Amino acid sequence: MKKQITKYYPLIPVYAAYLILFLIGVNVEGMWQLVAMLLFYCALGQAFNIFLGMTGYVDFGYVAFMGVGTYGMALAITRLVGFQGLGLGIIVIGFFLALVMSSLLSVAVGAVALRLRGAYFAIATIGVNEGFRFLIEGAKIWNGTEGMIFTAELNRILGREAASALSTFWADVMVLVIAALAAFVTLFYMRSKIGYALTALREDEDAAKVMGINVTKFKIIAFITSSGFAGLIGATSWALKTPYVFPPEVFEIHYTIEAIIIVLLGGAGTLLGPVIGGLIYGISKYYLSIFMPGFQLLIFAPIIIVIIIMFPEGVVGMLKNRLKGTALGRFII
């Protein structure tokens, strides 16, 4: 039994970081906005890491799953607004819908694209994101280019005050919960056969196959899990926090790039990496845009280059190697 618990020690630094963030946000005047942004980036990194970090495959269409999740929540709110009795249940249904829709899309994409390797997979997934956006716009699905604005519906369901509390505070708390869940699932995978299979296929897919590993199956497991979390993040950060959805905004490839940077900065395939990556990325972006508005990318790009060159395995990857075998090593993976 004790062994089972020690296996989950690495969650302690992750959850401690989230708790400190939360406490700062709640107790320090004017910090919540920054904390909310950091939580979003940590959650995004944590979710993407399950796929990018654990399989080594780069999905340039990752934001599509967040977009579809946003639509899932939007659909639940706009279509069920008439059923007043459901109340908060509508939000729950929204989450469920976001999860189902993003997972279904990932099964469809994964079943085809995950047969490709390396760069070919990456290129194919760019097409998925853009294709899905143009499908929605062109075929006028879910209001096409006009998107959906559901501030009024959300007010009707929850009442004006609760709806406002949801978008300014509770949605961010939910993002925190999602990030924490994603971290737990990551560690659970790492400790199970899934994690061993993913490590094997990330390092050498052909060798993994002749070792008896059904690589496609495990890639799809990681892909669905990661995409499902993306859907939940979209439903929370984008649909509940800002109650509208427009295709060009939720299928913006920029977010995928940010997610890749966060995972690589922190350390791909590590548990604590996305938290560190999310914090470094979020804090630098926030303060650079205040002190040097307009120049933030110009300054930020070299910083990223320097970090990647200094720590090719990411900040946490480097820490992990340094601490291997020490008492602290059990907590940092």
Next chain:
Amino acid sequence: MALLELENVTKRFGGLTAVDHVSLELEHGQFVGIVGPNGSGKTTLFNVISGVFFPEEGRILFEGQDITGMPPYKRAPLGIGRTFQIPRPFGSATVRENIAVGAMFGTLGHKTSVDESLEIADAIIARVGLEAHKDKAAGTLTPVEKKLTEIARALAMKPKLLLMDEAMAGMHPSDIDQMVALIKQIAREEQIAVVAMVEHIMRAVVGMAEKVIVLHQGAKLVDAPTKEALEDPRVVEVYLGHPPEE
């Protein structure tokens, strides 16, 4: 019943016939050396047996079961383990984790739990003498240690057939003797049939194999007991060219 049977197996790459109507039979626990110069089709033959490539013609039977079109990840649990010409351990994983992967996925039904697999790995590590390196990342090992890790990883799959692709290439002769002795001993105890593919390190073949199959340009040239095969004039010719006229 034979452990492995190849019936007229042919594998072509475009116009090149890499494996040309090869038939062979292998018994449980048998040691066979596959010998042949560079480009004679040895590695392709291994890839066809382990399922990396599918043959255009012929059938492959493993313990009587037709596995010709079976994907590699399904063949491995039946008892087909292999090592690669250039060792391919999972670099970022530790030696212990590498070997545990073999125990986890290399047996039928994947019933071995993570903890059990790690225990099996520890036992094998002790057996092959990798204790000092077990918590190192496999990518940081020396070539000989990587080879040992790969062999240990394959042994963790509890194979009935172990395919060793140039397992001894680049090793010091004394290391080869040690490795041969180790593999021989383990294979005998566990009733593993070993097929060792060798380009020119005859020392390994002579030390290990009961019979030798010589490949030449994809086709089987000789299939005979070791000593007889290596003294066969056709084999000498393949390796050294025509003997000078007296």
